[in-house]
Structures are given as structure tokens and as C-alpha cells.
Amino acid sequence: MTKRGNAIEIKDIRKSFGTLEVLKGINFVIPRGSIVALLGPNGAGKTTLIRILSTLLTPDAGQATIEGFDVVDEADNVRGVIGLTGQYAAIDEYLSGRENLEMMGHLYHLSKPDTKKRAAELLEKFDLADAANRPAKTYSGGMSRRLDLASSLIASPPILFFDEPTTGLDPRSRLMMWEIIDNLTKEGATILLTTQYLDEADQLADRIAVLDGGMIIAEGTPNQLKAKVGNERIEFEFDSLECLKKAEKIISNDSILVNEEKYTLSVANDKGVKKLKSLLEEFEKSNITVVTLSLHKPTLDDVFLKLTGHQATAEELAEEEKEPKKGKK
Ligand SMILES: Nc1ncnc2c1ncn2[C@@H]1O[C@H](COP(=O)(O)OP(=O)(O)O)[C@@H](O)[C@H]1O
Numbered sequence: 615m616t617k618r619g620n621a622i623e624i625k626d627i628r629k630s631f632g633t634l635e636v637l638k639g640i641n642f643v644i645p646r647g648s649i650v651a652l653l654g655p656n657g658a659g660k661t662t663l664i665r666i667l668s669t670l671l672t673p674d675a676g677q678a679t680i681e682g683f684d685v686v687d688e689a690d691n692v693r694g695v696i697g698l699t700g701q702y703a704a705i706d707e708y709l710s711g712r713e714n715l716e717m718m719g720h721l722y723h724l725s726k727p728d729t730k731k732r733a734a735e736l737l738e739k740f741d742l743a744d745a746a747n748r749p750a751k752t753y754s755g756g757m758s759r760r761l762d763l764a765s766s767l768i769a770s771p772p773i774l775f776f777d778e779p780t781t782g783l784d785p786r787s788r789l790m791m792w793e794i795i796d797n798l799t800k801e802g803a804t805i806l807l808t809t810q811y812l813d814e815a816d817q818l819a820d821r822i823a824v825l826d827g828g829m830i831i832a833e834g835t836p837n838q839l840k841a842k843v844g845n846e847r848i849e850f851e852f853d854s855l856e857c858l859k860k861a862e863k864i865i866s867n868d869s870i871l872v873n874e875e876k877y878t879l880s881v882a883n884d885k886g887v888k889k890l891k892s893l894l895e896e897f898e899k900s901n902i903t904v905v906t907l908s909l910h911k912p913t914l915d916d917v918f919l920k921l922t923g924h925q926a927t928a929e930e931l932a933e934e935e936k937e938p939k940k941g942k943k
Pocket residue numbers: 631634636654655656657658659660661662663
């Protein structure tokens with residue numbers, strides 16, 4: 615296999631559905647062996663991009679290559695180097711876990727003994743060995759996801775796409791999935807995953823690309839993105855509303871956030887310890903009692919809010935409730 619350039623290169627990819635412009639020119643590259651999270655709210659176009667990269671959908675314009683193969687002109691070659699786990703499980707519920715994996719091995723033209731060996735390996739690795747011979751319809755949500763992911767790995771592809779791998783999973787299954795994905799990167803896979811969860815991107819990805827309004831609006835390591843929203847904040851908790859009000863007057867700058875119910879106040883800490891020291895001195899002079907004091911580093915939630923002007927998940931959840939996802943299998 616020839617290996618030209620980066621594992622994944624995306625140049626000015628555009629896609630519309632009717633008059634709806636979903637992707638308005640997406641550019642980025644993913645070096646071999648790294649893991650990138652495409653982070654964006656529901657409807658941002660994450661699945662559309664993954665479908666284009668995995669040859670299931672043709673872009674209107676632009677170019678994308680996977681291991682040097684063009685996703686349109688060399689689609690067969692692309693299919694030979696990728697594994698895809700879609701947003702919804704694509705397993706056959708009436709087959710057992712083992713049968714599902716063996717069927718995939720057959721589709722990928724692995725030999726019978728190789729298929730059996732690889733299936734057993736994956737069942738073991740993803741904690742499905744005990745349930746291997748049960749029909750998949752008896753599996754929990756977490757187990758189905760793990761089986762789905764395992765089936766995308768049957769032919770050991772070097773490039774993996776995971777579309778919202780943990781959406782809808784309980785916390786324990788989610789952690790398990792994170793561990794699996796983390797191990798795959800350690801084994802050298804190149805991974806592009808999509809997520810609506812900032813903590814997931816933060817936890818797993820080397821780099822994060824934020825997709826909003828059809829464009830990548832920010833791209834970088836989790837720390838680079840966090841640095842964009844500025845410095846850490848100091849939060850003070852006072853013993854009374856009166857103290858809070860007095861402190862508010864002393865600070866009187868526009869970066870403060872006040873919570874009158876909890877008697878807390880937070881302020882951007884642009885001068886580090888110096889600032890903290892001078893504030894505490896001023897509070898003492900004015901007889902203001904500080905109950906607790908804490909420092910807060912910016913989170914990816916802050917980044918998302920600042921970049922997009924909206925919270926990452928709250929409004930999507932509301933959307934979901936109004937209009938349950940179609941096409942759920
Ligand atoms: N086949 C399609 N036909 C028409 N509209 C579509 C189709 N697929 C996706 N869309 C629309 O494109 C937008 C992006 O969808 P999608 O890529 O699934 O977003 P995400 O995966 O980020 O939630 C949504 O508004 C969705 O309704």
C-alpha cells in the first residue's frame with residue numbers, strides 16, 4: 615500500500631442537501647497515528663463529513679484523501695483502509711456477537727481461520743466473551759456499541775472513524791469505550807471521532823476541530839483551545855450578601871460574575887498570585903469575610919461558549935426532545 619501525505623487530508627469539502635448548506639468548505643489534516651475529535655452540536659454536519667470520508671456520500675466540491683486515496687475516485691481503496699462505527703449500531707440483532715463478527719470477517723474476505731481467531735480476540739478484548747454466543751438483541755446498549763466497534767476492527771484497518779461513539783451510553787460503558795479508543799491509539803491507529811461532549815474531546819483527542827455553522831471555527835490541542843478563552847478565574851465565597859456587595863464595589867471591573875444566592879463572586883485572574891494577594895488585603899481592610907477561595911482553569915465548555923455564543927449540549931438536548939432522531943434502527 616502506498617502511503618502518501620497525511621493519514622487524512624480534507625480540502626475545501628462542501629455539501630448541501632437541497633438548499634441546506636451543511637458543509638461550507640472544510641479543511642484539515644490528520645497526521646498518521648493521531649486522534650482528532652470533531653466537536654460540534656447536533657446538526658452541525660459531523661455525520662455528513664464522516665459519511666463523505668467513508669465514501670458513503672459524495673461531496674459537492676473539494677477533495678479528501680485517506681492514506682493518499684481519493685474518497686471519490688479511489689473509493690474502493692479507501693474502503694480497504696478504514697473502519698467505520700456509525701452513530702447507530704449496525705449489528706444484526708438476531709445473530710450472536712460472535713456470528714456478527716464472523717459475518718464481517720466474511721465480508722472483508724478474511725479466511726475462515728483468520729476470521730475465527732480475530733473474532734475471538736475482539737470478543738475477549740471488548741469484554742464480550744461471556745456473551746459471545748447470545749443473540750445481540752439481548753445485549754445492553756454498551757455491549758451493542760462495543761460489538762459494533764469490534765466489527766469495524768475485524769480487518770484491522772489503520773484508519774478509524776467513530777461517529778458519536780458514546781452518545782446515549784451510561785457512564786460506566788462510556789468510560790469503557792474511552793479506554794478502548796485510547797488503547798487503539800496506543801496501538802497506532804489514526805482516529806477521527808465525532809462528539810458533542812467537550813469532556814470526551816478533552817479526554818481522548820490530540821487535537822480538536824470545532825464544527826459549527828458548516829465551518830471549522832477553531833482547531834488545536836485541548837490546551838490551545840482553552841488558552842483562547844483567557845486566564846484562570848478566582849472565585850470567592852463570602853459569608854453574607856452584604857460582604858458580597860462590598861467586594862463587588864471594590865473590584866468593580868467588567869469581568870466579574872456574581873451569584874447573589876450563593877454569595878460568590880468570580881473574577882478573571884490576569885495577574886496571578888499578585889492579584890489574589892492584593893484583593894485579599896483589600897477585603898481584610900474593609901472587614902469582608904471570605905469563606906472559601908478557589909482557582910478555576912478555563913474548561914472546554916468556556917471555549918465552546920465563547921466561540922459559538924451558545925452552550926454545547928443544553929439546547930441540543932432540547933432539540934432532541936422536540937424532534938426525536940429519525941432513522942434510528
Ligand atoms: N440525507 C439528508 N438529506 C437532507 N438533509 C440531511 C441529510 N443528512 C443530513 N441532513 C441535514 O444536514 C444537517 C447536518 O446533519 P448531520 O451531518 O447528521 O449533523 P450531526 O451529525 O453533526 O448531528 C442537519 O440539518 C440534517 O438534518
